Amino acid sequence: MRLELAGITKRFGSLVANDHVSLTVEPGEIHCLLGENGAGKSTLMNVVFGMLRPDEGEVLVDGEVFRPSDPGEAVRRGIGMVHQHFMLVPVFTVAENVVLGFEPTHRTGVLDRRRARSEIARLSAEFGLEVDPDATVENLPVGVQQRVEILKALHRDAQVLILDEPTAVLTPQEIESLFVIVRSLAASGRSVLFITHKLKEVMAVADRITVMRLGKVVGTTTPDETDEGGLASMMVGRTVELVVHKEPATPGRPMLRLRGLTVADERGAVAVDGLELDVHAGEIVAVAGVQGNGQTELVEALTGLRPVVSGSIELDGAEVTGSSPEEMLRAGVAHVPEDRQRDGLVLAMSIEDNLVLDVYNRPPFARRGSRALGVVHTNALEKLSAFDIRASSVESPVSALSGGNQQKVVVARELSREIKLLVASQPTRGLDVGSIEYVHRQVVAERDKGVAVLIVSSELDEVLALGDRIAVMFRGQIVGIVGPDTDRETIGLMMAGSGASAEVAGNPTRPADALPADAASPDRRTDRWSRR
Amino acid sequence: MSSVGTSPRQVPHGWTAPLRRLAQANVAVVTVLSVLSALVLGAVLIIATTPAVLHAIGHIGSHPGRALGLTGASVGDAYWAMFSGAIFSPSVLGHTVSTGHGWVALFTPLSETLVSATPLVLAGLGVAIGFSTGVFNIGAQGQLIAGALAALYVGFEVHLPIGIHVPLVLLAGAAGGAAAGFVPGFLKARTGAHEVITTIMFNYVMLNLLDYLLSVSPFQQPGQSNAISRTMPATARLPHLFGSGLRANLGLVVALAAVAAAAWFTRRSTLGFSFRVIGLNPSAGKTAGIDARRVTVLVLVISGALAGLAGTASLAGTDFFLSSGYGGNIGFDAITVALLGRNRPVGVLFAGLLFGALDVGGRNMQAVTGIPLDLASVIQALIVMFVATPVLVREVFRLRGGGGGSSLQLATGGWGG
Numbered sequence: 001m002r003l004e005l006a007g008i009t010k011r012f013g014s015l016v017a018n019d020h021v022s023l024t025v026e027p028g029e030i031h032c033l034l035g036e037n038g039a040g041k042s043t044l045m046n047v048v049f050g051m052l053r054p055d056e057g058e059v060l061v062d063g064e065v066f067r068p069s070d071p072g073e074a075v076r077r078g079i080g081m082v083h084q085h086f087m088l089v090p091v092f093t094v095a096e097n098v099v100l101g102f103e104p105t106h107r108t109g110v111l112d113r114r115r116a117r118s119e120i121a122r123l124s125a126e127f128g129l130e131v132d133p134d135a136t137v138e139n140l141p142v143g144v145q146q147r148v149e150i151l152k153a154l155h156r157d158a159q160v161l162i163l164d165e166p167t168a169v170l171t172p173q174e175i176e177s178l179f180v181i182v183r184s185l186a187a188s189g190r191s192v193l194f195i196t197h198k199l200k201e202v203m204a205v206a207d208r209i210t211v212m213r214l215g216k217v218v219g220t221t222t223p224d225e226t227d228e229g230g231l232a233s234m235m236v237g238r239t240v241e242l243v244v245h246k247e248p249a250t251p252g253r254p255m256l257r258l259r260g261l262t263v264a265d266e267r268g269a270v271a272v273d274g275l276e277l278d279v280h281a282g283e284i285v286a287v288a289g290v291q292g293n294g295q296t297e298l299v300e301a302l303t304g305l306r307p308v309v310s311g312s313i314e315l316d317g318a319e320v321t322g323s324s325p326e327e328m329l330r331a332g333v334a335h336v337p338e339d340r341q342r343d344g345l346v347l348a349m350s351i352e353d354n355l356v357l358d359v360y361n362r363p364p365f366a367r368r369g370s371r372a373l374g375v376v377h378t379n380a381l382e383k384l385s386a387f388d389i390r391a392s393s394v395e396s397p398v399s400a401l402s403g404g405n406q407q408k409v410v411v412a413r414e415l416s417r418e419i420k421l422l423v424a425s426q427p428t429r430g431l432d433v434g435s436i437e438y439v440h441r442q443v444v445a446e447r448d449k450g451v452a453v454l455i456v457s458s459e460l461d462e463v464l465a466l467g468d469r470i471a472v473m474f475r476g477q478i479v480g481i482v483g484p485d486t487d488r489e490t491i492g493l494m495m496a497g498s499g500a501s502a503e504v505a506g507n508p509t510r511p512a513d514a515l516p517a518d519a520a521s522p523d524r525r526t527d528r529w530s531r532r
Numbered sequence: 533m534s535s536v537g538t539s540p541r542q543v544p545h546g547w548t549a550p551l552r553r554l555a556q557a558n559v560a561v562v563t564v565l566s567v568l569s570a571l572v573l574g575a576v577l578i579i580a581t582t583p584a585v586l587h588a589i590g591h592i593g594s595h596p597g598r599a600l601g602l603t604g605a606s607v608g609d610a611y612w613a614m615f616s617g618a619i620f621s622p623s624v625l626g627h628t629v630s631t632g633h634g635w636v637a638l639f640t641p642l643s644e645t646l647v648s649a650t651p652l653v654l655a656g657l658g659v660a661i662g663f664s665t666g667v668f669n670i671g672a673q674g675q676l677i678a679g680a681l682a683a684l685y686v687g688f689e690v691h692l693p694i695g696i697h698v699p700l701v702l703l704a705g706a707a708g709g710a711a712a713g714f715v716p717g718f719l720k721a722r723t724g725a726h727e728v729i730t731t732i733m734f735n736y737v738m739l740n741l742l743d744y745l746l747s748v749s750p751f752q753q754p755g756q757s758n759a760i761s762r763t764m765p766a767t768a769r770l771p772h773l774f775g776s777g778l779r780a781n782l783g784l785v786v787a788l789a790a791v792a793a794a795a796w797f798t799r800r801s802t803l804g805f806s807f808r809v810i811g812l813n814p815s816a817g818k819t820a821g822i823d824a825r826r827v828t829v830l831v832l833v834i835s836g837a838l839a840g841l842a843g844t845a846s847l848a849g850t851d852f853f854l855s856s857g858y859g860g861n862i863g864f865d866a867i868t869v870a871l872l873g874r875n876r877p878v879g880v881l882f883a884g885l886l887f888g889a890l891d892v893g894g895r896n897m898q899a900v901t902g903i904p905l906d907l908a909s910v911i912q913a914l915i916v917m918f919v920a921t922p923v924l925v926r927e928v929f930r931l932r933g934g935g936g937g938s939s940l941q942l943a944t945g946g947w948g949g
Contacts, residue, residue, distance in 0.1 A: 305818060326821030343819040346812045357820040361802035371800050
C-alpha cells in the first residue's frame with residue numbers, strides 16, 4: 001500500500017507545526033522520517049491518524065484521498081502504528097493483547113483462544129517475530145513487548161506500519177533484531193515509516209530518508225547518497241544565516257572548570273560521561289550536538305538540579321559540586337532553561353512576580369518575611385522597558401505574553417543578578433527572528449561584561465553565530481572543540497560521532513571514532529577522551 | 533487562597549475583556565446557583581420522603597389545590613425551620629421587641645451558627661493552604677485530635693490566670709496539630725511517601741491514640757470508668773464574647789484572625805509566595821532555587837496547626853472535655869469547606885459559615901418538622917457537587933463563559949503526584 005502525504009500544513013496559532021510537508025512511502029519500502037524533537041514529526045502522524053485535521057493538504061492512500069476522523073478509521077484502512085510507549089494491557093497474555101478489539105469468537109460470542117493463538121503463530125513465523133502467545137505481557141522484556149505491538153498491527157492487517165522512535169527503549173541487540181523484522185515486513189510488500197532522530201539507525205535500515213526541521217521537509221535522500229555527517233547538518237539546518245555582531249572575545253580567567261563530570265539520567269544510565277570543559281570569563285562556549293547526547297543533564301548538573309555522580313564543578317576557583325539550585329544561583333550562575341514554560345516561568349503568575357522568582361525573599365523585594373509589592377512592581381516596570389518586553393500590564397499573567405516576550409522575562413530576571421556564569425539552553429527555541437536577535441545581543445553583552453557564557457543549542461546556526469569556541473558533545477563527552485569558522489560538514493561529522501578531524505582548532509583531540517560504539521555499557525570504555 | 537487556588541489572576545484586557553470578565557463573575561454566580569440548585573433538590577427529597585405529601589400528590593387530579601398546598605407547606609416549613617434555627621426567628625424577634633426581654637433567645641441561633649462554623653473555618657483554612665500548594669492534607673481529623681489533646685493537657689496540668697492560660701492553651705493546640713502535620717510532611721520530603729495515604733492513616737493513629745489516652749491517667753476523668761477525659765478548668769476556657777447566655781466565644785475571633793492572617797500570608801508573605809510557586813509550577817520553583825521539600829514540610833505543619841486550633845476552639849470554647857471520636861466529621865467537612873471556598877481565605881470563611889448554618893439549622897428542622905438532620909448533610913454535599921461541575925450549572929441556567937471550575941480542577945490536579 002502506498003501512503004502519500006501531499007502538502008500537509010498544520011498551524012497552532014502563530015506556530016506552523018507542519019509547513020507543506022510532502023512525502024511518499026512506497027509499498028515494500030522502509031522510509032525513515034528523521035528530525036529533532038519538535039521538528040513536527042508527531043503532528044504529522046496525528047494528521048495521518050485523524051487526531052488532527054490538516055489546515056491544508058491531503059493524505060492519500062493508494063492514490064485515494066483519505067480523511068480519517070479518528071484513529072480507528074486509519075486502522076481499518078490498513079495503517080498501523082507502533083507507539084513509543086506501548087499500548088498493551090500488562091496483565092493480559094500476548095495472544096489476548098494481539099486480538100484485543102478484533103477478537104476471533106465462537107458463534108456464542110466466547111473468545112476463540114485457539115484461533116487467536118494459531119493466527120499469532122502464523123504471523124510470527126511469517127515475519128520472524130518470535131514470541132510465546134501464552135506469556136503474560138508484563139513479564140516480557142521491552143523488545144518482545146514491541147514485537148507484540150507489531151503483531152497487533154499485523155493482526156489488524158496493517159499494510160502501512162508506522163514505527164514511532166521504536167529504538168528509544170531497546171538494547172543494541174534488540175535493535176538489530178528489530179531491523180531484521182522491519183526488513184521482512186518490507187519484503188512482504190508492506191510499507192514501513194520509521195520515525196527516529198538517530199542517524200546510525202537511519203543509515204542502517206532506510207531505503208529512503210526524509211529529513212524534517214522546524215516543520216518543513218529539508219530534503220529526501222537515500223543512504224547511498226549521504227552519510228551521517230550530511231544527515232546531521234540537514235537535521236540542524238542551514239536555512240537561516242544568523243549574523244551576530246560581536247568583537248573577538250577577550251577571555252580572562254577560567255570561570256567554570258568541569259573535571260571528569262559524570263551525571264546520570266532518570267533511569268540511572270550515564271548521560272554525561274567524565275566530561276571535561278573550561279569556560280573563561282568573557283567568552284562564549286557553545287555546545288553543539290544532536291539532542292539526547294547529555295546536554296540536558298549537563299545543564300541540570302551545572303545549575304544544581306541534578307546530582308553529580310562523580311567529578312567536579314569549579315566556579316571561579318571555588319568548588320561547587322553538589323550545591324543546591326539556590327546555592328548555585330547565589331554563587332552567580334544564571335540559568336535560561338531549555339523549556340521556559342516548564343522550568344522558567346510560572347505561567348499563571350503575573351509578569352512582575354515572575355521577574356523576581358529567584359529573589360522574591362531578598363531585599364529590596366522583601367523585608368522580614370513580608371514582600372515589598374511596590375518594589376516588585378517598580379522593578380517590573382524598569383525591566384519591561386530595559387528588556388523591551390511587550391506587555392499591556394506587569395500584573396497580567398505571563399501566559400498572556402508571546403513566546404518571545406516570555407523568554408525576555410526569563411532573560412531579564414536571570415541577568416538582573418550579579419552573575420559569573422550564564423548557562424542558556426536552547427535560548428531562542430521557538431522565537432521569532434526579532435526576539436532571537438535580541439536574546440543574542442543580550443548574551444554577547446553579558447560576555448563583554450566579563451561573564452562566562454555556556455550556550456547549549458541544537459541549532460548549528462546559533463552555535464556558529466554565538467560561540468567563540470564550539471564544543472561538540474557526543475554521548476556525554478566533548479569530542480572536540482573548534483573555532484566558529486569551522487565548516488558545518490566537519491562539525492556535522494563530529495556531532496554524528498563519526499570522526500573529528502585533526503586540524504580542529506589546535507586542540508589535540510583523540511579521534512572520536514575510537515570510542516566504542518556501545519555507549520550503553522560505560523565499563524567497556526577504557527580510554528576516555530581528554531583535553532590538554 | 534486569594535489568587536492561589538484560582539486560575540491565573542487574569543486581568544482582562546483587549547477586545548475579549550467583557551466576555552472574560554463575565555466568565556470571572558461566573559465563579560461567584562456559579563456558587564450562588566449551586567446553593568440554589570442544592571436547595572431545590574433538597575425540596576424534592578423532602579417531598580419524596582413525606583408520606584402525606586406524596587399521598588396528596590397522588591390525588592392531584594381530584595384535589596390539585598390541596599396537593600400543591602401541602603407540598604409548599606412541608607418544603608416551606610422545613611426550610612423555614614432551618615432558617616430560624618440558624619439565623620434568627622421573626623416570632624422571637626416580635627416577642628423581644630414587644631416585651632423587651634429574650635435578647636439571648638433572639639441571638640442564640642446566630643451564635644450557634646458561629647460556634648459551629650469556627651472549627652470548620654480553621655480546619656478549612658489549613659486544608660485550603662495545602663490544596664493551593666498541591667499538598668493534599670486529608671489528615672485534618674487526626675491533627676485536630678492531636679491539637680485538642682495538647683490543649684487539654686496544658687489546660688488541666690498547668691495552673692495560670694486566665695489571661696495567660698488561654699493563649700497558652702491555644703498555642704499548645706496549634707503546636708499539637710503542627711506536630712501531627714509534620715510527620716507526613718517529613719515522610720513525603722524524605723521518602724516521597726504520598727501525603728494522601730500517610731495523612732489518612734495518621735487519622736486512625738490519632739483516633740486510636742485518643743481512645744487509649746481516654747482510658748488512662750492523666751487524661752481520663754478521675755473516678756470515671758467511661759472513656760471520658762478530664763474537663764478544662766475555668767481558666768483554660770475561651771471567654772464568651774456576648775455574655776454567658778450565648779456560646780459564641782473567643783474561638784470565633786481566633787478564626788477571623790486566622791482568615792486575615794491567611795490572606796496576608798498568601799498575598800504578602802515571602803513564604804506564601806514560595807508556596808504559591810510550588811503549587812502552580814514545582815519545576816519552575818525548583819529551578820528558581822525554591823526548596824520544594826522544605827515547602828512540603830512547612831505546608832503540612834501550618835495546615836496541621838490550623839486543624840489543631842480547630843480542635844482547641846471546640847474543646848476550650850464549647851465542649852470542655854474529649855470523648856471517643858472527638859471532632860466527628862469536622863476534619864472531612866473541612867475538605868469540602870476548602871473546596872467550596874475555592875481555597876481562598878475569605879471564601880473558606882463564607883463556606884464555613886454556610887456549612888455551620890446548615891448544621892445548626894438542620895438540627896432545628898429535625899426538632900421542629902421531624903425531617904432528619906441528614907437532609908442538611910445531603911444539601912451540603914449537593915452544593916459542593918454543583919460547584920465542582922460548573923459546566924452542569926451553566927447548562928441548567930444557560931450561563932455563558934468558562935472559568936468557574938478552575939480552582940477545583942487545580943485543587944485536584946495534583947492527585948497524581
